[in-house]
Amino acid sequence: MNWLNYSEACARNQAVILEQLAPLLPTTGTLLEIGSGSGQHVIHFAATLPQLRWQPTDLATNLPALGANLLHFGSDNIDPPLVLDVTAERWPVSAANAVYSANTLHIMGWPQVVALLQGTGRLLKCGGLLCIYGPFRYQGQYTSASNAEFDHWLQQRDPQSGIRDFEAVNAQALAQGLALERDIAMPANNQLLIWHKT
Numbered sequence: 001m002n003w004l005n006y007s008e009a010c011a012r013n014q015a016v017i018l019e020q021l022a023p024l025l026p027t028t029g030t031l032l033e034i035g036s037g038s039g040q041h042v043i044h045f046a047a048t049l050p051q052l053r054w055q056p057t058d059l060a061t062n063l064p065a066l067g068a069n070l071l072h073f074g075s076d077n078i079d080p081p082l083v084l085d086v087t088a089e090r091w092p093v094s095a096a097n098a099v100y101s102a103n104t105l106h107i108m109g110w111p112q113v114v115a116l117l118q119g120t121g122r123l124l125k126c127g128g129l130l131c132i133y134g135p136f137r138y139q140g141q142y143t144s145a146s147n148a149e150f151d152h153w154l155q156q157r158d159p160q161s162g163i164r165d166f167e168a169v170n171a172q173a174l175a176q177g178l179a180l181e182r183d184i185a186m187p188a189n190n191q192l193l194i195w196h197k198t
């Protein structure tokens with residue numbers, strides 16, 4: 001079987017993300033992924049860190065392709081994918097040791113970003129981690145000209161979407177009891193942000 005919804009970007013960034021993430025993640029427990037897309041990240045991470053259980057999720061429309069990729073390429077420590085829209089009042093998982101989401105905050109509208117942070121704040125226990133990968137602006141500035149162009153393209157396609165201001169996201173995270181632990185500059189003008197539940 002060929003991958004469905006294959007992402008070249010995931011193929012490029014999965015190793016560098018895992019290199020940063022692996023030493024920070026808990027050694028046991030469950031990791032929830034929000035907006036898994038093709039599942040390439042969770043499949044790569046789960047194969048490399050078999051001591052963790054992985055729970056991929058996405059919107060209902062993405063589940064058939066995600067499920068097919070997981071069945072074909074996934075390992076035993078990945079649970080069947082679940083439908084999770086971050087705006088749902090009840091999330092389909094009641095506990096996780098860490099939450100991971102890549103390239104989702106600039107696709108969602110701001111209310112969805114806030115819902116992701118609120119839901120994560122409810123889900124995580126003290127010490128649990130939220131790990132977010134993607135592009136951000138700092139003090140109103142893009143980190144590169146290509147990110148400014150990307151943001152323009154995103155907003156023309158969907159005015160609700162767009163590269164988020166780090167400060168606004170961090171303020172919302174703090175309001176949910178999530179304290180920033182690391183802000184790691186990644187290749188291709190992306191960031192890996194890690195918060196822990198206080």
Ligand SMILES: C[S@@+](CC[C@H](N)C(=O)[O-])C[C@H]1O[C@@H](n2cnc3c(N)ncnc32)[C@H](O)[C@@H]1O
Nearest residue numbers: 007035036037059084085086102103104107112
């Ligand atoms: C650009 S894709 C990123 C996919 C994958 N994480 C990656 O890095 O390639 C954005 C993902 O966010 C998901 N998404 C958008 N709105 C969402 C919502 N309200 N709740 C959960 N996931 C959402 C989309 O379905 C999509 O899978």
